[in-house]
Amino acid sequence: MAINSRLIPSDFTPIPSQSPDRTALVEATSTANAGLDAIGFAVAADRPVPAELGIGAEALAQAGFTGAAGQTLVLPRSDGPVFVAFGVGAADQQDQAGLRDAAASFARATHRFARIGIDLGDSFALDPALVGQLVTEGVLLARYRFTELQPTNSVVRLEALDIVASEKNLEAVRRGVETGHVTSRATALARDLANNPPGHLTATRMGQAAEEVGPRHGLAVEVFDKEQLIALGCGGLLGVNAGSAEEPRMIKVTYSPEKPTAHIGLVGKGIMYDAGGISLKPSDAMHLLMKMDMAGAAAILGAMTALQDLGCTAKVTAWLMCTDNMPSGTAMGLGDVLTIRGGRTVEIKNTDAEGRLVMADALVLATEDGVDAIVDVATLTGSALQTLGTRVAAVFGNNQALVDQAIAASVTSDEPVWQLPLEHRYRPQLNSALADMSNMGGPFNVAITAALFLNEFVGDTPWAHLDIAGTMQTDADDSWRSAGATGFATRLLIDLLLNYKPVSA
Ligand code: BES
Ligand code: ZN
Ligand code: ZN
Numbered sequence: 001m002a003i004n005s006r007l008i009p010s011d012f013t014p015i016p017s018q019s020p021d022r023t024a025l026v027e028a029t030s031t032a033n034a035g036l037d038a039i040g041f042a043v044a045a046d047r048p049v050p051a052e053l054g055i056g057a058e059a060l061a062q063a064g065f066t067g068a069a070g071q072t073l074v075l076p077r078s079d080g081p082v083f084v085a086f087g088v089g090a091a092d093q094q095d096q097a098g099l100r101d102a103a104a105s106f107a108r109a110t111h112r113f114a115r116i117g118i119d120l121g122d123s124f125a126l127d128p129a130l131v132g133q134l135v136t137e138g139v140l141l142a143r144y145r146f147t148e149l150q151p152t153n154s155v156v157r158l159e160a161l162d163i164v165a166s167e168k169n170l171e172a173v174r175r176g177v178e179t180g181h182v183t184s185r186a187t188a189l190a191r192d193l194a195n196n197p198p199g200h201l202t203a204t205r206m207g208q209a210a211e212e213v214g215p216r217h218g219l220a221v222e223v224f225d226k227e228q229l230i231a232l233g234c235g236g237l238l239g240v241n242a243g244s245a246e247e248p249r250m251i252k253v254t255y256s257p258e259k260p261t262a263h264i265g266l267v268g269k270g271i272m273y274d275a276g277g278i279s280l281k282p283s284d285a286m287h288l289l290m291k292m293d294m295a296g297a298a299a300i301l302g303a304m305t306a307l308q309d310l311g312c313t314a315k316v317t318a319w320l321m322c323t324d325n326m327p328s329g330t331a332m333g334l335g336d337v338l339t340i341r342g343g344r345t346v347e348i349k350n351t352d353a354e355g356r357l358v359m360a361d362a363l364v365l366a367t368e369d370g371v372d373a374i375v376d377v378a379t380l381t382g383s384a385l386q387t388l389g390t391r392v393a394a395v396f397g398n399n400q401a402l403v404d405q406a407i408a409a410s411v412t413s414d415e416p417v418w419q420l421p422l423e424h425r426y427r428p429q430l431n432s433a434l435a436d437m438s439n440m441g442g443p444f445n446v447a448i449t450a451a452l453f454l455n456e457f458v459g460d461t462p463w464a465h466l467d468i469a470g471t472m473q474t475d476a477d478d479s480w481r482s483a484g485a486t487g488f489a490t491r492l493l494i495d496l497l498l499n500y501k502p503v504s505a
Contacts, residue, residue: 025160028174032117036115038084040086040109040119041121045089054083055085100479100480116162122166129172132172133183137183137184144191183494189302190299194292194295206320218308220255221253226247228250242331248321250322253318260314261500264372265316266304267363267378270294270358278334294379296489299488333348344436347432347435349438349439356454357439359454374458378466381447384468396451398462406492408495409499413491422455426449471489
């Protein structure tokens, strides 16, 4: 048995969401198809209750249902599909995130059913295409479950989702539903990858997954093995990999539309498992989550699978830096010095600050490629989690126009980010007496010194950095976020790449 498949059967596929049984039939129609198990009727707090529900506003109010966003009320019927009233708030106060969450609430209220529909009725003031996208995302993201390793689980898979719209709005709604289907599928891929255990999804397997998925979505995938990484001088990735029984992989993914309007580089942290290395992490619950230390790379790969379908006009090149970070007799030690691609040297003061090392090589490669802007995504620091919690990620950057575009995309996608300062007064904390710099700053402001470290490798290229350590997972179901890996940053990136406006260096 090959060493990289030590825990897995040889036919294991690490990317189940892409297989046909994981893809529900999603459709916009003008009348609900026969055979649905449940139909949700959107009810706006300030508009008439849809007549099809067969129950008036007063009776609904008696049951405590007012149409407030997020409310659901299941109405039993003697035959035919179950009817569910779900509140979408007052029409003139609807916002995008609230509508996505309302659809997620409906999806959770009907989790027992495989074939569900939503009747949009006349309950929305937002653009119909947007409504179609938001309700589709809300349902598909909330119904996501990672059950591949639980053959006996009884979770009901979503088989069909019908979005029922008026003839007048049908074309627009259909476009939106297609968009929502694509963004949700991309997020499911990112979640699947991050939810997979480290013994199943090794760096080698991650490369195979990219090679399998990429071509289906118009992506060129090039996987670099250890030999090739040595030839490229990727000393950061190789240094972190030194303690591992598994080979590293750098996965280069390219989306090249005809006559591209810009060229954006993406860099993803792909630590398949972060044990801390010789600076071993303690055995606390956090350790369990370190299989998700590749969530940045996963979000990027997920996002890239949406670009062709959604007609992105920018060229996008991604570098996913994959290895685990293990302690062993061959691991790098404290005081070791690594040479990053391009020649700069880094003294290792803590082997658990490994993400910045693997990313440094990729940032240099991206600048060498002459990209117009770089966006990186990384579960980089516990400090981001401590500072902003599990709902908000940190964003940093050397170019405010680019950071602003990331913030705008975070609002649209409801993947919120908050900007922290790239405070150069802290830069001396990264000084080293032995090498060009150290991989660790002081005991405080760790997210900031980590960002300052990355900043050293981007040169003048406009760059934004997302630290998603806090938002990569959720313990429990919550709005569109299903328990486990959230796929955070997948939809943010899709939005950012589709709407990218050139920025000047
Ligand atoms: N992968 C961790 C960061 C992390 C922590 C992600 C919690 C998700 C949840 C990262 O490699 C790490 O260990 N960072 C250290 C850096 C320190 C040693 C300078 C940290 O943040 O403590
Ligand atoms: Zn670490
Ligand atoms: Zn890490």
